[in-house]
Amino acid sequence: MMKSGTIVLVVDSVDKAVKFYTEKLFFDIIELSVEKNEGAEDIISYAHIRKGKCFIIFRAPHIEELAEFSFIKRCSSRSVGIFAEMKKGIEKYYNKCEQKGLQIISPLKDSSYGYKEFSLKDPFGIKLTFAQALDTYKAPDEFLHSGINKKDVSSDFAKNKELQEKMIKYLKSFGVLRRASKKYTKLWLKKAK
Secondary structure, three states, X not given: OOOOXXXXXXXXXXXXXXXXXXXXXXXXXXXXEEEOOOOOOOEEEEEEEXXXXXXXXXXXXXXXXXHHHHHHHHOOOOOOEEEEEEOOOHHHHHHHHHHOOOEEEEEEEEOOOOEEEEEEEOOOOOEEEEEEEOOOOOOOOEOOOOOOXXXXXXXXXXXXXXXXXXHHHHHHOOOOOHHHHHHHHHHHHHHHO
């Protein structure tokens, strides 16, 4: 069983990342590692930071990764993003980010999937989305365009078991494993009641 997860981002300047995330986004430092450079300034080669339960590790690329890192860095979108879910205070956090002059790419708004959210970019082009669940969010009326609706959910356990199997089978048609299909199905059924 997994206890937690942390994203590891390889960046060209861990110093710059630490400065941005601690000064602009108010993250706290958990751990730092400094590399000695003969004849030059010492540099931070590793940093572990957090804000609440959102953990990020920054590290400099290893020698064997430099060619790959150079290619990835040139890509217009590095295909990396962070989705940070907040318990409360998203409006206040959004206002602080605006006051700091951050590059906000999507203003604070309600999404169609149950969150109030906004997005910004860090100095490395990484998209950060901060979101807070909406209290008013309810499961969609239809289960993933399968033809199964909330009205199909019954108080009869046997009928729901039949419906659940149908939903699992539908998800498996996309290649989703049975275990994951079952968990998602139960979650939708719970929200649909």
